[in-house]
Amino acid sequence: MDFNWQLFAQYLVIGIATGSLIALIALGYTLVYGIIELINFAHGEVFMMGAFFAATVVGLTGVTATSGTASVVLAGIAGLFGAMAFSAAINFGIDRIAYRRLRSAPRLAPLIAAIGFSFILQNIAIYWKGANPISPPSFLPPEIYTNVLTEWFGLSTTIFLTVLDVVVVGVTIPLLIGLSWFVYRTRLGKAMRATAQDREAAALMGIDINRAIGVAFLLGGALAGAAGMIALYYDNSARFQMGFRYGLFAFTAAVLGGIGNLAGAVIGGLTIGIIWAMSDGFMKEYISGWGAQWTPSVIFAVLVLVMVFRPSGLLGERTADKV
Amino acid sequence: MDATLAASGQALRARDQRSERRRRQMKFWGVALLFFLYPFVDQALGIDRLGSWISIMIFVLLAMGLNIVVGYAGLLDLGYAAFFAIGAYANALLTSPGSFFVREGYIPEPLQHFWPAMAISWVVAAIFGVLLGAPTLRLRGDYLAIVTLGFGEIVPNFFLNAVSITNGPKGINPIAKPTTIPLPFGHELSFGATDQRNWYWLILVVGVFSVLLINRLYDSRLGRAWQAVREDEIAAASMGVNLVRTKLWAFALGASFSGFAGSIFASAFQFIDPSKFEFTISIMLLSMVILGGLGNIYGVIIGGLLLQFFDRILAEELNGPLHWIGDQTGIGFLQDHDVSQDRLLVFGLALVVMMLVRPGGLFPSARRKAEMQPEEEDVRVQETQQLYDIRQQNEPAVGERA
Numbered sequence: 001m002d003f004n005w006q007l008f009a010q011y012l013v014i015g016i017a018t019g020s021l022i023a024l025i026a027l028g029y030t031l032v033y034g035i036i037e038l039i040n041f042a043h044g045e046v047f048m049m050g051a052f053f054a055a056t057v058v059g060l061t062g063v064t065a066t067s068g069t070a071s072v073v074l075a076g077i078a079g080l081f082g083a084m085a086f087s088a089a090i091n092f093g094i095d096r097i098a099y100r101r102l103r104s105a106p107r108l109a110p111l112i113a114a115i116g117f118s119f120i121l122q123n124i125a126i127y128w129k130g131a132n133p134i135s136p137p138s139f140l141p142p143e144i145y146t147n148v149l150t151e152w153f154g155l156s157t158t159i160f161l162t163v164l165d166v167v168v169v170g171v172t173i174p175l176l177i178g179l180s181w182f183v184y185r186t187r188l189g190k191a192m193r194a195t196a197q198d199r200e201a202a203a204l205m206g207i208d209i210n211r212a213i214g215v216a217f218l219l220g221g222a223l224a225g226a227a228g229m230i231a232l233y234y235d236n237s238a239r240f241q242m243g244f245r246y247g248l249f250a251f252t253a254a255v256l257g258g259i260g261n262l263a264g265a266v267i268g269g270l271t272i273g274i275i276w277a278m279s280d281g282f283m284k285e286y287i288s289g290w291g292a293q294w295t296p297s298v299i300f301a302v303l304v305l306v307m308v309f310r311p312s313g314l315l316g317e318r319t320a321d322k323v
Numbered sequence: 324m325d326a327t328l329a330a331s332g333q334a335l336r337a338r339d340q341r342s343e344r345r346r347r348q349m350k351f352w353g354v355a356l357l358f359f360l361y362p363f364v365d366q367a368l369g370i371d372r373l374g375s376w377i378s379i380m381i382f383v384l385l386a387m388g389l390n391i392v393v394g395y396a397g398l399l400d401l402g403y404a405a406f407f408a409i410g411a412y413a414n415a416l417l418t419s420p421g422s423f424f425v426r427e428g429y430i431p432e433p434l435q436h437f438w439p440a441m442a443i444s445w446v447v448a449a450i451f452g453v454l455l456g457a458p459t460l461r462l463r464g465d466y467l468a469i470v471t472l473g474f475g476e477i478v479p480n481f482f483l484n485a486v487s488i489t490n491g492p493k494g495i496n497p498i499a500k501p502t503t504i505p506l507p508f509g510h511e512l513s514f515g516a517t518d519q520r521n522w523y524w525l526i527l528v529v530g531v532f533s534v535l536l537i538n539r540l541y542d543s544r545l546g547r548a549w550q551a552v553r554e555d556e557i558a559a560a561s562m563g564v565n566l567v568r569t570k571l572w573a574f575a576l577g578a579s580f581s582g583f584a585g586s587i588f589a590s591a592f593q594f595i596d597p598s599k600f601e602f603t604i605s606i607m608l609l610s611m612v613i614l615g616g617l618g619n620i621y622g623v624i625i626g627g628l629l630l631q632f633f634d635r636i637l638a639e640e641l642n643g644p645l646h647w648i649g650d651q652t653g654i655g656f657l658q659d660h661d662v663s664q665d666r667l668l669v670f671g672l673a674l675v676v677m678m679l680v681r682p683g684g685l686f687p688s689a690r691r692k693a694e695m696q697p698e699e700e701d702v703r704v705q706e707t708q709q710l711y712d713i714r715q716q717n718e719p720a721v722g723e724r725a
């Protein structure tokens with residue numbers, strides 16, 4: 001059978017859009033792990049709460065698809081920033097309530113507390129919006145699904161690249177640039193990197209360690225919130241359980257890229273996004289009986305294989321002695 | 324003179340220890356007897372909760388198995404539900420007329436009964452414990468936890484998708500029940516759908532047997548090796564403990580108890596499908612172990628009973644009173660609140676609160692307690708100074724005062 005380039009390109013497009021979403025979540029895992037070596041298990045739920053809050057904010061603006069382009073864009077921005085602030089606050093709050101008190105406890109204690117928080121947040125989400133999937137308030141005009149390739153560039157192709165795909169990537173890239181600017185160009189970012197390298201030495205140099213760690217949680221939470229808003233409209237639904245799968249896929253991405261490594265998280269995110277899309281749609285062309293239902297097995301298998309055979313990830317781990 | 328004194332002192336101490344052990348045994352069998360008599364109380368008072376107790380005890384049995392891996396050997400397993408699923412599916416695939424293997428005639432007739440199937444599920448679960456445990460041996464702490472979580476997701480996903488073998492989301496039914504056991508004086512123990520009492524006793528017997536077995540294991544050479552590995556792998560290895568073998572035995576034996584629990588679960592409820600073995604189950608079991616006290620089997624049993632009692636009985640019974648209070652006070656939230664919606668919150672809170680307030684659990688094991696709060700100041704200082712990892716909570720971390 002000939003290789004189906006058309007189909008491959010189509011799922012590549014979907015994979016890149018999903019992948020940038022996963023990269024945003026993965027960065028939260030990597031920021032926190034890089035600085036305190038904690039797998040923040042509640043991170044997926046922080047993302048889910050961001051999606052729920054985004055739905056609330058967009059609903060409150062009362063903007064609909066017919067309100068005009070300016071209102072739609074403003075409502076989108078309100079939802080995005082609202083979700084970012086909300087998720088950042090939750091992530092920071094969890095650190096303040098629990099993780100900070102467990103800084104010097106045995107290593108597994110904060111991980112178990114994080115698992116506990118992930119369940120608590122899921123339950124809060126059930127109280128908030130119920131146990132069934134919600135669909136977000138629709139404010140995006142139908143033009144969001146027009147094909148950029150045919151309508152804007154006049155190409156004759158069957159590959160579908162929607163405006164929404166472009167927006168997703170277009171929101172992600174500035175966030176990534178902003179993050180790396182913060183981490184590599186500001187004083188606080190420098191404090192974070194110093195704390196990650198050697199907590200005690202950083203404290204001796206006069207760095208407020210808890211502040212540096214808190215900032216890592218804030219940043220990670222904000223990125224998760226942005227991902228929540230994006231996922232809400234990309235999937236067009238949200239559910240209290242959505243954080244589990246997205247969270248673990250993103251964690252896989254972070255490990256794949258080398259946990260603690262910011263660029264690695266982005267590359268890992270794109271890789272996982274593409275694997276996800278290919279397994280969902282492309283593989284069944286070649287393997288009979290394949291379908292989206294096997295995707296979790298594939299990605300968890302990637303997770304297990306990377307952890308067992310190359311725990312430092314593709315790009316290598318920044319810090320030593322993690323495993 | 325001194326020698327005689329010392330000798331009599333030793334004899335006294337030995338007698339104390341003996342009577343202490345006897346007291347503990349009396350307590351154990353006393354509690355077991357109370358559990359044995361419960362079905363009569365249930366019937367006499369018309370409580371009608373035996374069905375719930377059957378599943379409560381199955382989950383307590385699972386928590387005991389998980390305690391071997393997490394509590395004794397110190398390997399945080401976040402995918403224990405996978406072994407539960409393997410135990411249950413092993414039994415179902417061996418005995419159900421709807422099973423692929425039975426239909427194709429791969430299973431010889433004598434094996435298609437409950438008892439041999441339970442024995443086989445026990446072995447199958449242990450084998451999978453080794454298979455899934457082996458890749459994690461090189462990993463430490465949190466990485467090991469995540470790999471076990473990965474397996475815990477892959478196994479039910481496989482059962483869900485391998486439709487031709489497992490019937491996928493539709494599940495498997497019916498599943499063989501234990502054959503009727505004849506008793507003297509014309510009585511018999513049958514295991515039909517209405518014989519809940521016999522089911523209850525069956526699980527109780529398996530549970531008591533498991534407690535005795537696990538207690539013997541804990542005091543055995545292997546049990547001591549587990550604790551040594553949990554405390555300090557390098558020290559244990561240099562004392563001649565074979566790390567690989569010790570950890571694999573923990574995975575195998577820990578998983579094997581879920582083989583029992585899984586096959587009884589499948590047979591008692593006559594229906595299994597992949598949704599019964601989700602991640603939530605693994606975490607619920609972990610909460611039970613942590614709430615009760617890592618490494619202390621009686622603590623784990625109590626923790627398990629508490630959480631399961633909430634999950635299976637209290638959650639239903641509380642609704643009525645809550646709605647009544649809601650109606651009286653006009654609080655809308657209480658009027659139509661369903662307490663079974665709170666289960667995730669309860670498991671999560673159990674984990675968080677225990678970690679913050681009482682990391683040893685409600686009933687910490689004696690040895691763990693000694694490790695957490697050494698009596699001698701020297702030991703404490705030593706423990707806290709060594710590594711980042713094992714510094715104790717009462718020692719302020721660098722920068723914490725800021």
